[in-house]
Amino acid sequence: MSDRPSDSQERGKPVPFRGGGFLPKPKKIIAPIVFIVLIGLWELGTRTGMISPLILPAPSEAFGAFMDLVNSGLLWQHLAASLQRLLIGWFSGTMLGILVGTLIGLFSLARSGMQPLVSAIFPIPKIALLPLFVIWFGIGEGSKVATILFGTFFPTVIATYGGIDNVDRGLIRMGQSFGLSRISIITKIILPGALPAILSGARISAAIAIILLVAAEMIAAEFGIGAYILLAGSLMATDQLIAGVAILSCLGLVFAWLIGRAEKYFLKWRA
Amino acid sequence: MDLSLRHISHRYDEVEVLRDISLEIGQGQIVCIIGPSGCGKSTLLRMIGGLERPTSGEVLQLGEPPAGCLNPLTYIFQDFALLPWRTVEGNISLVLEDHALDGAAREKIIADVLARTKLSDFRKAYPRQLSGGMKQRVAIARALSVRPAVLLMDEPLSALDSQTRELLMDDLVELWEKENYTAAYVTHNLAEAVRLGHKIVVLSRRPGEIRDIVEIDMPLSARTGENAELEAVQKRLWTLMRDEARAADMELLDE
Numbered sequence: 001m002s003d004r005p006s007d008s009q010e011r012g013k014p015v016p017f018r019g020g021g022f023l024p025k026p027k028k029i030i031a032p033i034v035f036i037v038l039i040g041l042w043e044l045g046t047r048t049g050m051i052s053p054l055i056l057p058a059p060s061e062a063f064g065a066f067m068d069l070v071n072s073g074l075l076w077q078h079l080a081a082s083l084q085r086l087l088i089g090w091f092s093g094t095m096l097g098i099l100v101g102t103l104i105g106l107f108s109l110a111r112s113g114m115q116p117l118v119s120a121i122f123p124i125p126k127i128a129l130l131p132l133f134v135i136w137f138g139i140g141e142g143s144k145v146a147t148i149l150f151g152t153f154f155p156t157v158i159a160t161y162g163g164i165d166n167v168d169r170g171l172i173r174m175g176q177s178f179g180l181s182r183i184s185i186i187t188k189i190i191l192p193g194a195l196p197a198i199l200s201g202a203r204i205s206a207a208i209a210i211i212l213l214v215a216a217e218m219i220a221a222e223f224g225i226g227a228y229i230l231l232a233g234s235l236m237a238t239d240q241l242i243a244g245v246a247i248l249s250c251l252g253l254v255f256a257w258l259i260g261r262a263e264k265y266f267l268k269w270r271a
Numbered sequence: 272m273d274l275s276l277r278h279i280s281h282r283y284d285e286v287e288v289l290r291d292i293s294l295e296i297g298q299g300q301i302v303c304i305i306g307p308s309g310c311g312k313s314t315l316l317r318m319i320g321g322l323e324r325p326t327s328g329e330v331l332q333l334g335e336p337p338a339g340c341l342n343p344l345t346y347i348f349q350d351f352a353l354l355p356w357r358t359v360e361g362n363i364s365l366v367l368e369d370h371a372l373d374g375a376a377r378e379k380i381i382a383d384v385l386a387r388t389k390l391s392d393f394r395k396a397y398p399r400q401l402s403g404g405m406k407q408r409v410a411i412a413r414a415l416s417v418r419p420a421v422l423l424m425d426e427p428l429s430a431l432d433s434q435t436r437e438l439l440m441d442d443l444v445e446l447w448e449k450e451n452y453t454a455a456y457v458t459h460n461l462a463e464a465v466r467l468g469h470k471i472v473v474l475s476r477r478p479g480e481i482r483d484i485v486e487i488d489m490p491l492s493a494r495t496g497e498n499a500e501l502e503a504v505q506k507r508l509w510t511l512m513r514d515e516a517r518a519a520d521m522e523l524l525d526e
Contacts, residue, residue, distance in 0.1 A: 174352035177320055178366040178417060179342050188365060192356050269356040269397050 062242035069228075069243065079247075081223035082213055085141065086251075089148025089216075090209040094202060097153045101160025105194070106186065115161075122154040127215040134219055144216035151212040152205035159201020163194030196270070199263050206255040210248055225251070272334045272343065272420040272453070273297050279318060279328035281311065287478035288314055289325070294472060294481070296421065298334075299451045301491075303464040306474030307512060307519035312457045313425055315479065319455055320344040320423045336420035341370050345419035349426040351406040353398040353413075360385070360394045363413045370417075380416050388412040388442075404435035408442070422454040428463060440466055444491045461508050465501045466494055473511050476519040483511055 039059050045051040046058035069075040103110040133143040175185040217226030225247050232240035274296040281289040288311040296302045306312045317323040336343040353362050367377045385391045388408045428436040464471050471485040
């Protein structure tokens with residue numbers, strides 16, 4: 001008995017390889033290169049006059065506007081005002097969303113009562129409700145925070161009850177079979193099981209919060225990145241506008257990174 | 272503590288699942304329930320542990336569970352049902368946390384059951400790091416930690432490969448030799464049933480009725496290797512089941 005290939009017979013040809021692929025892997029250096037090349041081309045375009053400065057200011061000009069903002073000390077005032085609104089609005093919207101989402105995920109009455117309501121209100125652009133928010137919550141911080149709160153509340157609700165619906169029923173039955181109390185089953189089985197979905201909901205709602213920041217600061221805001229962008233826009237100061245937008249984009253990156261850290265920490269069991 | 276099933280019948284809407292099942296599960300006995308797939312044996316097990324209510328009939332506890340028993344009717348599931356976000360010790364601690372035990376007492380139980388299932392080195396491991404056999408060992412350790420009066424096992428070895436199954440079956444036998452636990456053991460594997468069962472209940476296809484009850488007097492420790500008597504029993508069980516299994520195989524799953 002032998003598995004040795006017989007030399008005497010003809011060579012035959014190798015079986016063609018058809019596996020592999022379909023597994024994109026993140027390569028760390030690519031992203032910065034893409035950014036640098038794009039910005040470089042843009043700068044080059046404006047320097048050579050291919051792109052008229054009226055249409056799009058050069059990145060260096062936008063950076064200049066940003067440095068003006070830093071040097072005047074206004075950046076921190078804008079950032080502080082915006083961050084405060086963002087954090088209060090996003091945090092309370094997310095907390096309320098998790099609460100209501102959990103109720104919908106757990107109780108038939110809440111589900112039948114609130115799910116259609118959520119579906120009906122979620123698609124309404126919160127910007128359209130801005131005047132109402134001003135009437136309800138005043139022209140000050142209240143209406144701005146409320147806009148962000150409402151905007152982040154609904155996606156969180158949907159992510160939360162979706163996550164709860166997807167918790168393995170076998171685990172819940174296991175909890176019941178060991179006589180765990182209802183509250184234990186909710187806090188130790190259902191909520192941890194829904195956490196991955198809640199965190200990916202948080203990613204989406206963080207982006208929505210930043211989008212709505214500009215809308216919220218349309219209403220009589222003295223400071224704030226959104227207010228800065230809107231002012232730049234109405235003065236056609238496109239360099240300032242680009243600088244402001246870049247700040248928002250960086251905020252988005254920071255938020256995404258923070259949530260990524262939270263995912264790494266809370267979901268280390270998934271690996 | 273004994274369990275007694277009295278005239279259990281069950282139907283889901285129009286579909287009759289179980290019909291008039293009466294059965295005794297005596298202290299220290301392993302009762303295997305076998306039957307073709309879809310015959311309602313897992314449903315029956317859920318009723319024995321109070322996870323589902325039969326349409327008619329009742330499951331009675333005869334006598335009191337032994338002192339110190341935290342959860343008299345305790346399951347071991349086919350898919351292990353371990354929380355992936357808790358370590359081995361966390362999964363065991365989960366079922367103890369709702370009982371009035373102080374930290375030291377809980378720690379003592381955990382260390383004890385881990386030692387009994389030879390898992391002490393894996394305390395801090397997450398389920399994803401464990402093989403199927405190890406996961407089921409953790410589930411067994413978790414079940415033992417609440418000092419059950421009756422173990423309810425729902426195809427506990429069916430998700431494992433055949434070598435692991437052999438090993439775990441030996442563990443279950445060894446454990447029974449030491450502790451004489453009472454168990455209801457649902458399986459579709461006849462070899463498992465003759466290896467572990469003191470009493471083997473054969474269910475018919477849906478609606479599940481008891482076709483036969485086979486008792487095997489041979490002690491569990493003697494049931495190793497080639498054994499003519501056991502093979503005869505297994506053959507007899509298979510003739511009882513073959514036609515049922517074939518007919519069940521041809522049925523549509525959900526109607």
